[in-house]
Every structure is written in structure tokens, then in C-alpha cells.
Amino acid sequence: MTDFRAPLSPAVLAVLRDLADEAATGVLLLDADGRVRWANPAEAQAWNTAPAALAGRDFFRDLAPRLEGEGLGPAYRADLAAGTPFHTEADAVLAGPHGSRFVRLVMRTLADGGGPPWGVVLVEDRTPLIAEQERRRNAERLAALGEMAAGLAHEVNNPLASIRSFAQLLEREAEGEVQRRALQLIVADCDRITASMDALVSLVRRNDPELRQSVDLNAVVRRILELQRYALSTAGIEVRTDLQEPLSRVRGETGALQQMVLELVIHAERSLAHRPDQRLLVVRSRESSQGVTLAVFDNGGGMSRDRLSRVFDAGTGGALGLSVAAGLVRDHGGSVRAESEEGRNTTLIVELPREGDTAVRRPRPAAAPEPAPDPSKPRSLRVLLADDEDSLRMAIRIFLERRGHQVTEAADAHAAWAAAQRAPFDVALVDARMPGDGVRLLEQLETLPALAGRTALMTGDLGRTRLENDVSTGRPCLAKPFEMNEMVRLLEALGA
Incomplete structure (x- = not known):
């Protein structure tokens, strides 16, 4: 039987060290008391020090105190x-200068000879793996949340469309x-709810490069x-807010950029939570030589230099939300950095490339009020109206x-x-x-000669991903709740 109280010979130690020096995995040699006697370069680099600097430190009490508390050190x-052989595998968290490492x-x-044995520790850094697993879990949660949010938007916007429509009728x-002002407030509040639902759905939609479009970053911030x-x-x-106008547009997925800005704002909000006096959040946008710059400033507690260096890296102790934001910025070809004065303030700075060339795009003019339908008497149309919301069908009818059209209602696709x-x-x-399935119904109606090119969709699903990807007819679509005048004008134009 091997005597585990024997020391390692110089020859054995030399072989071990030669092998470990070339390994990417961390290797430590411990004495019988658990103190580090030697570390390979890979493990020393993880602690941001020279191998000799780790020598003499107690592995269990200094480097892995959780294992000491769990009884592994005493064992x-x-x-x-x-003189009993010791062999175990364990997951641990090692708190080093660059933040926590999740290791196996x-x-x-x-042992070799007649003296005290040595302990060999192999350290497999699983921090990147765990960070990737967390990123995937987060993506899956967002995808599921996106489906739920789209369904919620549909359920909210359908009755909202009815409320808005009847308010317009009563006005x-x-x-x-x-009375007129009260009804106008109902319409305005319906629009406000719709905008919030739109933002919610956009936030949780999957970041898909195929859905990228021209985006006004100032509008995202607002x-x-x-x-x-x-x-x-x-x-x-x-x-x-200090938003430069006009500001070049960027190319991106609106929901992903909204999530990015939200994570920056939430981080600033948390930084300000413990400030006893004035709490200030400033969001600034500017043109820059690199493209478009967005800066989020807070006068919270700031960060230490060590924390600042890893604030966007959740795998080394940074904030998960900022890690997600940084990933979204990089997905859009941009960069992100942080500046901070400890105890005073923090500024998170995002650089995104401009869309197309470097010319500044003029902002879109403010939308003009929706004009009423042409007051002249239109031709009476025979309208097929298919919707499962009784109240909305009633308002549309x-x-x-009132414009002289004849309406036939249907509550489902089969009846229509x-x-x-x-x-x-x-x-x-x-x-x-x-x-x-209303989308399938529309495609069927388009096969009828009298209705070819004379159909339109309406939807309460503000994501509209399915409509964008699956409808091959390219028919016009009204997003609920819509302006009744807009609906009337569209149908009369189609039936002209």
C-alpha cells in the first residue's frame, strides 16, 4: 500500500510542474495543512498575481472560504x-481581484517516499459556461414573455378599441x-395604454436581425x-433629457434597443436608491465621429476602479442587466463603456453606428391630425366585417x-x-x-374576384411579427385601437 505520508521527490515535482506550466487549467499544490506551495501560471493569472505570491496562502480559509465553512477544509x-487518501470533486466560487469565478x-x-503527502487541486473555470447558460435562460424567458405579452396586447387592445370607438361616437x-372634453380624455388615455402595451411587446421581442429597421434613438429614449x-x-x-435634434438614425431592432436603454436607466435608478439628497438622472444624445452617442448619467454612489473594469461582465461580478445591454449594443455593431467617480457619479456611454452614410437625417415632421372622411356622399359599399369582439363590430358598423354603407357581420372566420x-x-x-384564423380568411377572400385587392386586416397584436412574416397578400393593416375616420377612409378608398 502507498504511504500517503511520503513527500514528493524533486523528480516527480519537476514533471508535475513542467506539465502544469503548459496547462490552461489552473493547478495548485497544497501541503498537508492546506497551504499553497506552488501554483501554475494559469491559476496565478486568474488571481492577477505571480505564482510565488500565492505560496503560503491557505487555500480553504483564504481562497475558498465557502469550502472551509462546508467542512471540506477540515476533512x-x-x-x-x-495518512488517508483524499479525493473529491466540488463546485466552488473563488472571489478574486476580477470578481467571482465559478469553478469545478x-x-x-x-505521495512518493516516506513523509507528508501533497494535495493537488485542478481548477476548471466554468464562469464563461455559466454566463452563457444564464444568457440562454434569459433569452428563453424573454421569448416566452414575448409570446405572453403579444397575447396580452391582443386581449387588451381589442376591448380598448371598442372603448375608444364609442368615445369617438359619443364625442x-x-x-x-x-362632455366633449371628457370623451377626448378617454380617447387620449386609450392611446396612452396602447403606447405602453406597444413598448412592452417591443421590449420582450427577440432580437432578430431580420426585423431591423431605421430607428430614431431619441424616440426610443422618450x-x-x-x-x-x-x-x-x-x-x-x-x-x-438633453437630446440632440436632428440626430442621425441607427439601424436596429426597436425592441432590442428599447431593452438596452431600459437596462441603462434601471441601473441608474438603482444607483440612486440610497442617495439621501437630490437624485438626478440625465440622458444625453449626440452626434460623434463614431456615429451616435447615448450617455446615461446619475449622481449616485459611483463605482470603485475595480468594479468599473468589470461592470458589463456578469461572469466576473458585473451587473446582469448591464451585461445584457452591452451584448445588445455589440449585436448592433456598437461599443459601450462606463466612467465613474467613486462616491459621486456614473456615466454609461453607448456608441452606435449611423444608418447608411454619415449624413444627419432630418427628423420626421410631426404627424398631422387625422382628417375626416370626404364629406361628399360616397358610393354605398357592401362591407363584410369579421371580428370576434361584439362591441367593436357594433362601433364599426x-x-x-352613418356613411350609408351596408355591413354584414361575422364573429369568426368560418361564418365570414x-x-x-x-x-x-x-x-x-x-x-x-x-x-x-383571420389571416387565412383574408387570403381566401382575396381569391374571390369581387374582393381581390379590396380587403384589409386589423389586429390588436402590436408585435405584428406574424403579419410581417406570413401574410403574402401585402394587404393594408389597421393596428387596434385605430382612428375610426382612418378605417372609414381606407374602406372607401378600397371600394372606390
């Missing part, structure tokens, strides 16, 4: 004192300015600050009948298709999500 020392340890004893018949307005206000945070086969129609308005 190691007891086994080696008794393989430990065993070696026309209001007898006084007070949307996120509006979404966070209540939380920031109740936290006593003063928000200031009232609007259309049956109606289209029984009688001719001039135009059809179809809800995309209803029993029987």
Missing part, C-alpha cells in the same frame, strides 16, 4: 494527518364642452422614460352605416367565409386573430 486536513475543483493526494353627439416615469417619480428621481360565398361584397375588413 482534507484530517485525512492527510491520518478536482482534488486528490499524491360627436356631446351637448357641451365639458418611450422608455415615459414607461419608467412613474417608478422614477415615486423614487424621487429628477429626470433631465355604426360608423359605416360562408357569408362571402352566399353574397357579393365590395370590401372586407378582417381581424387577424379570431376563431378560425
